[in-house]
Amino acid sequence: MSSEKIRFYSRPAGGWGALKSVASQLLHQDIPWKGARTLLSANQPDGFDCPGCAWPDKDHASTFEFCENGVKAVAAEATARRVGPEFFARHTVTELLEESDFFLEDQGRLTEPMVYDALTDRYRPIAWDDAFALVARHLNALASPDQAIFYTSGRTSNEAAFLYQLFVREFGTNNFPDCSNMCHEPSGVGLKQSIGVGKGTVTLDDFELADAIFIFGQNPGTNHPRMLGELRRAAKRGAAIVSFNPLRERGLEKFADPQDPLEMLTGGGTRISSDYFTVRIGGDLAAVMGMIKHVLELDAAARAAGRPAVLDDAFIAEHTQGCAEFVDDIRAQSWTALERASGLSEAQLRKAGQAYADAGKVIVCWGMGITQHRHSVATIHMLVNLLLLRGNLGRPGAGVCPVRGHSNVQGDRTMGIYEKPAPAFLDRLREVFGFEPPREPGYDTIGAIEAMRDGKARVFFGMGGNFAMATPDSAVTWAALQRCELTVHVSTKLNRSHLLHGREALILPCLGRTEIDVQAAGPQGVTVEDSMSMVHLSSGINPPASTHLLSEPAIVARLAAATLAHSRVSWLWLIEDYARIRTLIERVFDDFEGFAERVAVPGGFRLRNPASEREWCTASGKAEFRRAALPAAFEPAQGAEPVYLLATVRSHDQYNTTVYGMNDRYRGVYGQRRVVFIHPEDLAARGWRDGDRVDLVTAADDGSTRRAEDFRLVAYDIPRGCLASYYPETNGLVPLSSYADEARTPASKSVPVKLVLARAGAATVQPRHAAHA
The missing domain is CATH 3.40.228.10 (Dimethylsulfoxide Reductase, domain 2)
Structure with missing residues (x-):
């Protein structure tokens, strides 16, 4: 790991710093030659869509359609490191909870389905059929389908998302919290x-x-x-x-x-x-x-x-x-x-x-x-x-x-991953598949946490992501997950959500975006939608990290087949050839007419956007000027115990909750993550200096104490009274009750907090062990 230091960055973004970072990431993951070959297939017509952000591809014929952020995502997925049964045999869950998020991510790719063994406090291997049977048994034993939560990450492909929402709605619920609930x-x-x-x-x-x-x-x-x-x-x-x-x-x-x-x-x-x-x-x-x-x-x-x-x-x-x-x-x-x-x-x-x-x-x-x-x-x-x-x-x-984050977060919503589906969409599902979909709105992310906390939801199934670390009010969320009778996570890498588990728990390892997906009809491609509504194919080029991995569509289809005994959907037949799934998508969504032919064109096709054509699909039939009250001004911090406004942000060595390293190059932070950026005059007003250590305490009146401990103060160009610090380390400071009006997105960019000098020798709220290089 780099030594801890703060050093002002004066060079342009990108440039030699980005190239050096690219080389470092490939070497760190032990894949310099394989990684270089893999990167040449990123965002290409016959290659894979970058598993990083959802920014569109300028030129699908270019050899270099990737960036530093994408290199980190691709290198992390194509790593030579493996997390198999022998790893879990060496570590109890309790021991792993003490490790940093960077350590967990850095161990490598998951290789086999694993089930939690409470007697040994370890995960052990389980056969795929037995894993699906375990989930089906829990789901079918619920008093109501609404006691199950089905979370979705924005990296899930259109094909997997479509099958997922179809399975869950035939099961009988609209409980679809997803990462859109937490961002856009x-x-x-x-x-x-x-x-x-x-x-x-x-x-x-x-x-x-x-x-x-x-x-x-x-x-x-x-x-x-x-x-x-x-x-x-x-x-x-x-x-x-x-x-x-x-x-x-x-x-x-x-x-x-x-x-x-x-x-x-x-x-x-x-x-x-x-x-x-x-x-x-x-x-x-x-x-x-x-x-x-x-x-x-x-x-x-x-x-x-x-x-x-x-x-x-x-x-x-x-x-x-x-x-x-x-x-x-x-x-x-x-x-x-x-x-x-x-x-x-x-x-x-x-x-x-x-x-x-x-x-x-x-x-x-x-x-x-x-x-x-x-x-x-x-x-x-x-x-x-x-x-x-x-x-x-x-x-x-x-x-x-x-500008959306995850590579297919917009596509997932298009495919029906939404807790408040439109009646017309549900009508079409009924027409095409012959079952009556549930009509009541389901839980969003905030609602899902509340339901698990209150014992109203007993099964949590996560299709990708790191729910425990992406969500607000960490102590509440973690306890909510641990109240579940079963937690299941479909993942490529180890993360903290696997360790904050229910009474029973499964880790189901899946293929990554960069890997070849072979089904009965041969190698398969999936489709994704970027943040500008372009839909295009993605086909992996690397051999799978393990012969035990299944694709996300295969995991969904096999789980549906195990759970829905009387389903009229030919789940296992559908995944023999993903073109069959795309045919069903075309039948449900009019905008996907001619899906197979249109997506075969390099670069894919753009979904129609009526507003781009000045067609306004509002109640009035026109674009609407909407009035808003001016929010109360947040004044700069004053007094003996001033309240500041904290924004949680990413570091440069991070994508969402995935921590690739301990540096934040453009902000001049090296070898550390527990820092808080503050205006120099706010430091002087408290009689503090750059480098002093503080605890952050949420200034909330809900009776709960939320504290993130031992952060280094860093003088920075930020308005008076404002602070910034990295998530997920500071997610625990965000009250579950603090969210956007009308949209219920956690208000993670405006958290009122107080600063107090760190208590010597205090334990931190989240693990912060040194990074393992």
């Missing part, structure tokens, strides 16, 4: 209400035409590095790129493309953001209101002077409703209130508004810095309002772009 649920809710479609409206082609790109609450340098290529090209042709983020993220400041010889030879890079506004945590809604207020004032002045209007009157009249009432609301907002809530000055808000007014075509992008707040849905409404004022929806070079 507000995007779907807000966009659906405003424009009738819960997805982004732009494609990569639009990035080549936009005059301005506004980025809110996002760190593409770490979370979606391939996006930086699009931003770099836009910046080079003169497009304005305006960023709003509490933290100064290096990828949004300057980027060196590793494929650009000049930038690599000279050590130079391309400036990304033309303007960068360090908005206060949670202040984006007020900031967008301020931009709109400036645009409205410009419009009023132009009309008064007889100049052309700034607003698009024709678009507003033909395509929208509610504009007049919305405009009155914004005009009534005072600049003082907007400054206080946003943390930006009136001059900064006007400058951002002017950049919008000056641009003919505008794209607005956002990440979880927008969606993980109580007022996240209202913020998304306001971003749409901004675009509607000047007709920046449904035309080339303009639109909304929620």
Whole structure:
């Protein structure tokens, strides 16, 4: 492991640092040559879709359609390391709980199905048929199907997700918590209400035409590095790129493309953001209101002077409703209130508004810095309002772009992984499959935790992911999982969720995205949908890590066959050839007509987005201006025991809950993860110094004490009163009751906390052992 140090990073994102990281990851996983060959097949027509982020592929004929983030994901999956029965024979579950999340991930690929043995506190091998029989026995013994929880990770393919939702609904429940509930649920809710479609409206082609790109609450340098290529090209042709983020993220400041010889030879890079506004945590809604207020004032002045209007009157009249009432609301907002809530000055808000007014075509992008707040849905409404004022929806070079994380999180939702399914979708399932699907809404992620906590749910089945570490209020979530009679996790690697188990527990190892999936009809490909609604094939190229692995579709089909004795679905026949599954998808979803032919084209096809064509699937039939109250301003920390606002963030050596290493290169953190970023003046106000150790305590009035212990203070460019620290180490600070209005996404980006000096010798809330290199 690297020694613990803090060292300011001044070079561009990407560049030689990214190449060095790529080489390091391949060597660390003992796959330098195999890994290089594997990477050449990432995001290619005859290769696999990167298991990392959901950013689209620019060119399916390119040899280098991968990034540093993707290399880490691919290397971790293609690793030569193995976690077989001998590993579990050496370690009890209690012992493994003391290890770090990095240690668990770093042990390698799971090789055989394992069942928990309470007498020895160890996992032991179990035959696949016996594992399916165990799950079926528990499911069929439940008093109600609603006592089972079926979680879904965003890496699950379309084919697996479709079979999964079909099995679960035939079983009799809509309990489908998924990772969307914890990240972009507000995007779907807000966009659906405003424009009738819960997805982004732009494609990569639009990035080549936009005059301005506004980025809110996002760190593409770490979370979606391939996006930086699009931003770099836009910046080079003169497009304005305006960023709003509490933290100064290096990828949004300057980027060196590793494929650009000049930038690599000279050590130079391309400036990304033309303007960068360090908005206060949670202040984006007020900031967008301020931009709109400036645009409205410009419009009023132009009309008064007889100049052309700034607003698009024709678009507003033909395509929208509610504009007049919305405009009155914004005009009534005072600049003082907007400054206080946003943390930006009136001059900064006007400058951002002017950049919008000056641009003919505008794209607005956002990440979880927008969606993980109580007022996240209202913020998304306001971003749409901004675009509607000047007709920046449904035309080339303009639109909304929620940038999603997991590689098929959007596809899973398209396939029906949703706890509140539309009646028309359920009607189609009934027509095609001949059973009556359940109609009552199921549990989302928050609801699932509450149900397990309260004894209302007794079986938890996780299709991928790391539920225990991805969720809020860790102590509550962990205890809830341990109350279950059975917990089951379909996984490629070991993680903490396997160790926080029910009375009985199974680990079911599956094929990874990079591996060859051979069924009766031969090698199979699966399909995925990226964050811009492109659906394309993914086919693995590596031999499976173990002969005992099953594909996710095979696991679902065999479990369904074992559980549903009277099902009319030919489950085992379907998985002989995944084209049969795609035929059923085509019968259920009209947008997939001609699925086989369309997906065979390199790059696949784009699902229709009515809003992109200015067809508004709202109750009114028009795009809707939606009003929002200005949230109460969070004031900078003051007093003897001030309250700060904490945002949980990823490090650069991490993807979601998967920790690849202990460094955060662009923020200058090395060899450690228990750090908290704080403004230097907030340090001075407490009489503390950079490097002091503190505990974080949630400032909640629900009677629960939530404490994350022993964090190093790091002076950083972040607004006064705001803090940032890594998850999952700080997930335990997020109350289960703190979530987005209307969308119930945990408010992990706005957690009120207090800081107290660390208690000497105190045990930490989560393991923090040294990384094993």
